Amino acid sequence: MANEIIGGDVVLAADGTPLKASLNKAMRKNRIRALLLVTPLFLFIVFSFLIPIVEMTFRSVDNWQVGTLMPKTTTALAGWDGKALPDEPVFAALIQDLQAGAKAREIGKVGTRLNYEKSGLRGMITRSGKKSLKVKEGPYKEKILKMHKKWKDLETWTVIKRNTAPYTMGYYLNAVDMKYDKSGEIVMRDENRRIYGKLFLRTFAISMAITLICVMLAYPIAYLLATLPLRYSNLLMIFVLLPFWTSLLVRTTAWIVMLQSQGVLNDLFVFFGLVSDDNRLQLIYNLTGTIVAMTHILLPFMVLPLYSVMKTISPSYMCAALSLGANPMVAFIRVYMPQTLSGIVAGSILVFILSIGYYITPALVGGTDGTLISNQIAYHMQKSLNWGLAGALGALLLSSVLALYLIYNKIVGVDNMRFG
Amino acid sequence: MALPPYAGPLETTWYYGFRFLCACIFIFLITPILVIIPLSFNVEPYFTFTEGMLAFDPDSYSLRWYRDFVNNTQWRHSVENSFIIAISSTILATFLGTMAALGLSKSHMPYRSLMMGLLISPMIVPLIISAAGMYFFYSNIGLDQTYLGIILAHTALGTPFVVITVTATLVGFDHSLTRASANLGASPTVTFFKVIMPLILPGVISGALFAFVTSFDEVVVVLFLAGFEQRTIPRQMWSGIREQISPTILAVATILVMFSVVLLAALELLRRRNNRLRGIV
Structure with missing residues (x-):
């Protein structure tokens, strides 16, 4: 211009x-x-x-099964008040749905869905589906009540009616250890049936522990790397970067080799007489294995941000503090450490985010008490096929990760993220 | 941080104590990776050091597991798969990611931070959630158990690294260079290839390396999406660890460690080149 x-x-x-x-x-x-x-x-x-x-x-909220596969019952139940067993018209609708569902071999899906809410209903539905094919004429109520004793239970009908709605909170309730009671009120599950809430807490606790251990291990070596002359620190940096760049499965395998009962560490303990040969320590396939292996895998993610922050701190601050008469300990805590706080926060959030979503390592070395919420999601995806619950657990995990990420972004800014 | 000559006994103790602590942490970091290397030459089918190995008896060492790895068609197939998938997804991710980074670093980009957040989301979302979501979606459109499905999934996981590294390179980019080039009569295409590209190339390459490693090392998505045909090296190692433990895994692991040493060296060279280009030295 x-x-x-x-x-x-x-x-x-x-x-x-x-x-x-x-x-x-x-x-x-x-x-x-x-x-x-x-x-x-x-x-x-x-x-x-x-x-x-x-x-x-x-x-995680989708609830298509009852509404789609039992359309007539859904309509017939719309006006039911829930105070006593429904009347004949509902049973007439039910028999048609059961017959249609049994012929199309789809009725099992309704059974599976209802079974998540109340166990035993899968059997009731599939058995009644089969028997329904023989029923030619009414009165249907009497015949259906004879098919399975649970049809006489008012709660069965409450569950069915609740699940005629196209969306459900059921999976989320399950994911936080709650359920509907007999009258449809939301209550906590029995103490011994609380699984997922506990697992979430455990996942958070384990991640917190790993993050803390990472801070404690990363701080000294980041400090050493930042204060050594460049030619030494570049060399020592390999010790951090090589694990960082090595395949995750290689590192997990390595820890199995190290920690198993016939492994390197136990062999050393036996050699030095710390434990007897027939009394080797169980270091893997439990919580210890998960924490050790994950700490090793995530440690570089803590060292690198700490190092890059420490690298920018001028040594003259410490010199000034010392020459003003502070003893080295006080100078370090009051002058040096506050300046590294942003690095500690950045590294901690990063490690925490990574560890609460971890799947591979806990699955391979975690045994039963070292598994995390991800393993439960994978289980429901692949084995139990309860995809709604997998979705609900996933959504809860995702929202906590996103919340942490927003904090991370506020503090560090994703543009400033550096690798290697 | 050398110890000053006037240091008293307390400081000396502290100095050496601190170094000892650091040494222990470095040992913790590197030992597991080093331990698998000699064990992969074990003649016995164990994961542990035999007495012969400790006595450095040459008969206790062999290339048995490496031969096993080379001769096993399943392993060979998984190596091919890993390279096919990683290379294809790296090319796609580098192309898409570099373009997006160029757009994102323009000052006129609307909703920049929101866009950035969306584009790097595959890096933040826990892998198990990405894998579960992709599993449903890709099977609905018939892409599960296909190479294309896994390549697309890995491309999505790799692009954030390209976007971040290339954007970081562009932060220091002097935009008067493009104006100078345009002023001298170069078309935008010529400017891109002759002026911009050579300058951001180190960033592009290191982003590509990250994308490659992400795909090469990824197993969760592969567990959900891949059929038997598409098994990659990590997938093969996964079932190796879970089902039929054999030191072949250690041989593969050793090869992979060597591979990451090469990658590490490549990245270091790139970093030095990048610094030289920017005159930091």
Whole structure:
């Protein structure tokens, strides 16, 4: 815009249009160009990543089974007051749904769904489905009540009625150890049936422990690396970077080799007479194994941010504190450590985020008491096929990770994230 | 941080104590990785040091497990798969990620931080959740148990690293260079390839390396999406650890450690080149 022409009150660009309009046009063009560059990746991430995740979390509230597979019963139950067993019209609708479902071999899905809410209902539904095919005429109520004793239970009907709704809170209640009681009120589960809430707490506790151990181990070596002359620290940095770049499964395998009862560590203990040969320590396939292996795997994520913060701290602050008469300990705690706080926070959140979502290592070395919430999600995805519950547990895990990430982003800024 | 000559006994103790502590932590970091190397040459099918190995008896060492690895068709197939999947997803991720980073670093980019957050989300979401979501979605559209499905999934997981490293390179980028180039009559394409690309290349390459490693090392998504045909090296190691423990895994692990040493060296060279280009030295 070097050759602006002054024409009256309006500043004009070279082609005679007002300068402001011309500038706006150029800015718009630039903005569109920037957007066009980002669009392909944006669309790709939305379609290959975000939509799948939204779809999975949707499964945690999706409750299609009863409404879709038992449409007549759903309609018939709409006016039921829940005070006594329903009347004949509901049973007539039910028999049609059961017959249709049994013929299409779909009725089992209703049974499975209802069984999540109250155990025993799967058997009731599948058995009644089979028997329903023989029923030709009414009165249906009497015949259905004879098919299975649970049909006489008012709670069965409460459960069915509740699940005619297209969306459910049931999976989330299960994920935080709650349930509907007989009258449909939300209550805590029995003490010995609380699994997931405890598991969440344990996951948080283990992650917290790993984060703390990482801080304690990373701080000294980051300090050493930051204060040594560059030619030594570059060499020592390999000790941090090599594990960082080594395959996760290799490191997990390595810890199995180290920790198993016939492993390197136990052999050493026996050799030095610390434990007897027939009394080897159980160091793996339990909580110890998970914590040791995960600390090792996540330690570089703590060392690197700490190191990059410590690298920027000028040694003259410490010198000043010392020359002003502080003893080295006081100087370190009151002058040096506060300056490294941002590094500690950044590293801690990073390690914590990574560890609460960890799956592979706990699955391989965790045994039963060293597994985390991810392992339970994988179990419901692959083995029990309770996808709604997997979705609910996943959504809860995801929201805690996202909350932590927002804090991380506020403190560190993702633009400042550095690797290696 | 050398010990000053006037240091008293307390300071000396503290100095050496601190170094000893650091040495212990470094040993903790490196020992597990080093221990598997000699064990992979074990002649016996054990995960432990035999007496012969400790006595350095040459008969206790062998290349048995390496031969096993090379001759086993399943392992060979998994190596091929790993490279096919990692290379394809790296190319895709580098291409998409570099373009997006160029767009994101323009000052005119609207909703910049929101966009950035969305684009790097695959790095933040726990893998098990990504894998579970992709499992449902990809099987609905018939992409489960296909190479394409896994390549697309790994591309999504790798792009955040490319976006972040390339954006970081572009932070120090002098935009007057592109204006100078345009002023001298170069078209935007020529400017890109002759001016921008050479300058951001180290960032692009290290982003690509990250994307490669992410895919090469990834097992959770593979566990959910891959069929028997698409088994990769980590997937094969996973079942090796779970089902049929054999020192072949240690041989593979040793090879992978060597592979990461090479990667580490490559990254270090890149970093030095990048610093030299920016005149930091």
